[in-house]
Amino acid sequence: MIWDLHCHLSGVDGSTPDERIAMLMEYADRMGVERLVFFMGMNWSHEPTPDDLRQQNHEVLQAISHWHDRAFGFAYVSPQHVEASLEEIGRCIANGPMVGIKLWVAGKCSDEAIDAIIERAAELKAVIFQHTWFKVTGNLPGESSPLDLLTLARRHPQVPIICGHTGGDWERGIRAIRAASNVSIGLGGFDPTAGVTEMAVRELGARRVIYGSDIGGRSFASQLAKVKGADIPDKARQLILGQNLRRLLLPILREKGIEA
Amino acid sequence: MIDVNVSLSRWPFRRLPDDETPRLVKRLKEAGITQAWAGSYDALLHKDVDGVNRRLVEECNTHGDGLLHPFGCVNPMLPDWQEDIRRCREVHQMRGIRLHPNYHGYKLDAPEFDELLRLATENKLIVQLSVMMEDERTQHPLVQVPAVNTAPLSDVLSHHPAIPFILLNSQREVQGEALTRLAAAGNVYFDMAMQESVGGIEKLLRLVPHDRILFGSHAPFFYHESASLKIEESDLGETLRRMITVENASRLPHSN
Numbered sequence: 001m002i003w004d005l006h007c008h009l010s011g012v013d014g015s016t017p018d019e020r021i022a023m024l025m026e027y028a029d030r031m032g033v034e035r036l037v038f039f040m041g042m043n044w045s046h047e048p049t050p051d052d053l054r055q056q057n058h059e060v061l062q063a064i065s066h067w068h069d070r071a072f073g074f075a076y077v078s079p080q081h082v083e084a085s086l087e088e089i090g091r092c093i094a095n096g097p098m099v100g101i102k103l104w105v106a107g108k109c110s111d112e113a114i115d116a117i118i119e120r121a122a123e124l125k126a127v128i129f130q131h132t133w134f135k136v137t138g139n140l141p142g143e144s145s146p147l148d149l150l151t152l153a154r155r156h157p158q159v160p161i162i163c164g165h166t167g168g169d170w171e172r173g174i175r176a177i178r179a180a181s182n183v184s185i186g187l188g189g190f191d192p193t194a195g196v197t198e199m200a201v202r203e204l205g206a207r208r209v210i211y212g213s214d215i216g217g218r219s220f221a222s223q224l225a226k227v228k229g230a231d232i233p234d235k236a237r238q239l240i241l242g243q244n245l246r247r248l249l250l251p252i253l254r255e256k257g258i259e260a
Numbered sequence: 261m262i263d264v265n266v267s268l269s270r271w272p273f274r275r276l277p278d279d280e281t282p283r284l285v286k287r288l289k290e291a292g293i294t295q296a297w298a299g300s301y302d303a304l305l306h307k308d309v310d311g312v313n314r315r316l317v318e319e320c321n322t323h324g325d326g327l328l329h330p331f332g333c334v335n336p337m338l339p340d341w342q343e344d345i346r347r348c349r350e351v352h353q354m355r356g357i358r359l360h361p362n363y364h365g366y367k368l369d370a371p372e373f374d375e376l377l378r379l380a381t382e383n384k385l386i387v388q389l390s391v392m393m394e395d396e397r398t399q400h401p402l403v404q405v406p407a408v409n410t411a412p413l414s415d416v417l418s419h420h421p422a423i424p425f426i427l428l429n430s431q432r433e434v435q436g437e438a439l440t441r442l443a444a445a446g447n448v449y450f451d452m453a454m455q456e457s458v459g460g461i462e463k464l465l466r467l468v469p470h471d472r473i474l475f476g477s478h479a480p481f482f483y484h485e486s487a488s489l490k491i492e493e494s495d496l497g498e499t500l501r502r503m504i505t506v507e508n509a510s511r512l513p514h515s516n
């Protein structure tokens with residue numbers, strides 16, 4: 001069972017969300033990926049306006065509307081626009097089909113401005129995905145590192161949070177969030193550097209490690225390789241490829257009556 | 261299948277699961293690789309380049325099981341580097357060499373690079389050039405090595421039309437029109453270790469003729485499965501799949 005935590009509609013052939021998701025599903029079939037989580041729309045900006053957020057969420061809602069059996073959506077929100085984000089959570093999650101939130105690079109997640117968003121998502125049992133990187137070349141001004149995520153996770157110790165990209169520089173990323181047991185890592189969206197999954201399983205345990213691809217910028221292939229090629233027990237591989245994500249999603253899926 | 265992009269010895273900044281040659285060879289065999297062109301990670305930073313090349317040859321002979329073919333290191337910023345080219349061909353009997361201009365500190369419009377290509381042609385060596393080894397964003401803070409700027413390459417290669425020239429790990433740097441132009445510049449080939457995006461090989465085929473794409477994994481730094489799974493992910497059909505994974509590389513001059 002393979003579930004993909006981290007999928008986008010950008011960087012994909014096709015002029016509409018419907019065309020793009022249909023195209024992606026063909027490749028998902030070929031690679032044995034059963035279910036996919038989508039967030040963010042066709043055109044991105046580092047600091048989205050409330051209108052951008054609405055537009056991008058609209059595109060994801062449109063894309064997943066014909067794929068209820070396979071595709072999930074996370075609402076794209078921003079700590080720069082807390083009110084608009086809470087409205088989007090209401091529209092897309094509380095009153096819509098989405099099951100999580102995605103936070104990207106508009107503002108650091110260590111900033112308390114984000115707390116109202118985290119609390120509302122937690123209330124709804126929505127899964128929280130925060131992009132993180134440790135770039136030796138320098139992060140964007142609002143781009144969180146895994147240490148920023150640690151700060152956030154310590155303020156909300158009961159809320160499960162996913163550390164996107166494992167910080168890219170995973171030897172530092174894994175260490176940064178190691179002590180916060182409510183944090184899982186997302187394996188998608190950096191090169192298939194050998195050893196990452198072995199270290200993650202060793203330091204965090206397999207239950208805190210989640211496969212995701214970051215398609216269309218990445219391939220299923222390079223990202224699946226991190227799990228399929230890792231020297232880890234098969235049981236750990238199953239957890240990482242799908243069971244962990246399913247476990248995190250089950251509470252909200254049950255409330256929505258979605259079968260999984 | 262022929263993998264044109266593997267490396268032996270130690271990555272300088274961490275141990276890799278498959279950095280012991282017998283383990284790497286086992287992994288390659290399991291993936292159906294029958295021939296792998298191997299450079300050495302020592303080539304990046306060592307200055308005793310012939311020592312690097314001797315160990316590389318010995319490692320291939322001792323643990324390669326007929327599968328590993330050494331690709332030597334030449335660093336034209338070192339004194340008497342021309343002798344290393346001669347040794348690669350005459351002493352070590354290599355098919356080719358692998359260059360790392362970014363780790364060795366020269367640009368592709370340097371006169372030494374031009375001379376190197378001339379000598380490689382004379383010595384009937386395949387030339388591989390690694391555009392990058394590691395994402396710049398994750399490098400060691402004291403050893404930050406930008407990718408090779410390939411802008412001068414089309415021009416330089418047009419003066420050496422006979423040389424079989426393979427760009428490794430190029431797709432993050434060389435894209436779109438620049439890639440198409442480079443493919444037309446000479447006898448230029450590309451591995452696909454760093455080709456990303458969904459159905460990535462199909463996308464590469466829109467920019468590069470199908471006889472110029474070679475299977476390369478960048479293992480053991482990358483999980484070897486990444487390259488094999490890319491071949492699965494793209495809808496290639498049997499003919500194209502065979503060309504990319506075997507035939508294009510086996511048809512290269514000096515390949516056998």
Ligand SMILES: [Zn+2]
Binds near residue numbers: 006008189214
């Ligand atoms: Zn992403």
